[in-house]
Amino acid sequence: MPAFSLDPVQRAWCEELRALARDRLAPLAEQGEPGRVNRPLVAALGELGLLKRLFEAGAFELCLLRESLAYACTEAETALALQGLGTSPVVRAGTDAQRARWLPEVTAGRAVAAFALSEPGAGSDAGALALRADRDGDGWRLSGEKCWISNAPEADFYSVFARTCEGAGPRGITAFLVPADRPGLTGSALEMLSPHPIGALAFDGVPVGPEDVLGEPGRGFGVAMDTLNLFRPSVGAFAVGMAQAALDATLAHTERRTAFGGPLKDLQSVAHTAAEMATRTEAARLLVYAAACAYDEGDPEVPRRSAMAKLLATETAQYVVDAAVQAHGAAALRRGHLLEHLYREVRAPRIYEGATEVQRTIVAKELYAARAAATASAARPEAEEAVR
Template identity: 85%
Template sequence: MSMFSLDPAQQAWCARLRALAAERLRPLAEAREPGRVNRPLVAALGELGLLERLFEAGALELCLLRESLAYGCTEAETALALQGLGACPVAQAGTAAQRERWLPGVRAGSAVAAFALSEPDAGSDAAALTLKAVPKDGGWRLSGEKRWISNAPEADFYTVFARTTEGAGARGVTAFLVPADRPGLTGTALEMLSPHPIGALAFDDVPVSGEDVLGERDRGFRVAMNTLNLFRPSVGAFAVGMAQAALDAAIGHTARRRAFGGPLKDLQSVAHQVAEMATRTEAARLLVYAAAAAYDEGATDVPKRSAMAKLLATETAQYVVDAAVQLHGARALQRGHLLEHLYREVRAPRIYEGATEVQRTIVAKELYAKELYGEELYAEEPPA
């Protein structure tokens, strides 16, 4: 990839992914039961090698994968991303035994993973989580609740973040790999605006041991942030894919739809609106690619770039989808219309993996950290 465009091989790969999403994966998505894990869809992602590619890809390739799938089938994109989000901590921080036990199934699409960070009173403020890990019998017992966990309560295992040291904030959190069949672990499904599998988990004295720790004790917050720094630009890519789908729908509709004596595109107000939608979409895409490239290059300012990319891309997608609905009129609000679907899908990314306001806070924190502590110290240990 050049600084500002994809090379021919990347463009061809993205085109193949779009076609695959529309032709092979969308029918599986449409046959789903709303609010449930679509295991046939997850299995298809495995059979097609996309889950394997997910774990082999760098950040830029992950963004291209998510953007292309989102354009053709948002459900397939989400299923793939949730596998990565739930299993990435195992791939990055797990022991050899943990990786050998769980990752082959995730790659094949036969094991469903979940990332269990959010709580009723600790969503975007992840350092405030209260799920307790109380020492017992040489290990710990987990007690508390997680909420708004994608793939819960149907996942096969969960990456769970729990407090092992009271009063230590982010430095007192440990990451655990918790199989779904552990005694004391139960869950309930939640009905959300968009019918994705999402639920709450209750931990009633759930046993975990040192063999279940991901990384180091009290260093789980870093495991979570490393995962989010990788996935935040690709959340932006997901948003860009939806924005592009909405933009293309708007271009096609306004070119064909006649009103006031001619096609809508001949109205300056309409043409300027479409131009604005296209400009914002391309700006968001470039910022996402830049953030992903920075991650792949090991840049020190990845948290800032990742936050910027998610911030701009998700806000842009909301704007573009809403504008496309407005240009289509009432037909876009009819159940089953592409834009009705995108309108429900586009809202959540502005909240999950750090809400828009949190991304602005991260960007500001990063900017002032470099100013206050100097370039050299910042490069050695940028803030989480």
């Protein structure tokens, strides 16, 4: 691929996705109930082959998919992304039996998945999980809580991360595939600003066995981070899709709306703001694409690039949507307006899958680690020469 310039086939696919989202998926989204899983929408994603494509796609194609859907229907994009996030641990670390049981159901749009990592006291600090997995014969009993879990409590299964070894930090976490009908597992919905379903889960001695482990015992943190490294750039793509929709709406509005004797676009303050919105959106898009390509190529700098992409894209989308609301005035705050919808949607991505502050921490840590490695590498030849 050239330097992040889409080829004709990719452009055509993105246009096709926008059209599908606008014509087929948006009407189903409008019929959904805020805060509830929209199963007809999920089923349509399966029927259109988008869920199957989701699991076949590399990181770059995943970003194109999410950006295109987000432009025309954020609910469809989010429903698809949550299926990917909840199921990715099964795809990447699950057994043949786990995959055979759940992947056909997910790709067909019949089963709803959820990624259960965050807890009341462990959101950004994922290594501080308190959900206990206590030994019970050959298996474990899960006890504790999860919170801020998308698709909870209505998911059909959860990728759950629990502590199997106290005092071991991230090394003491194991990932489990937990069907929703396990005894002792209950949940409740949380009323949130964003319209997609989010809930809390309570684990009261929920039984899990060796057949439920995703990957290996004690290696669950790696499963979680591998999933997040894949999805963080695509969260940025979701943000870019929203930013582009807000920018296009602003350009159309400021062309036709008159004030002070002419169209708004002729006011320098408006035109310069539009230029800033466009520049920031394109910069975010290019960083997202670069991070996705790095992931697909197995670049060792994926954690830093993924964090940078999510950081810049989500912060950019917040700025662009806010600027679009300002350009539209009071009409943009009316319930049902595109920008009123985007204004509610755009806030959450700056928090979930690692808040902005966490992304900055990751970037800084990776930068200093790379510098330390380079310094050590440069010092070795000097030490060897001194010995000789």
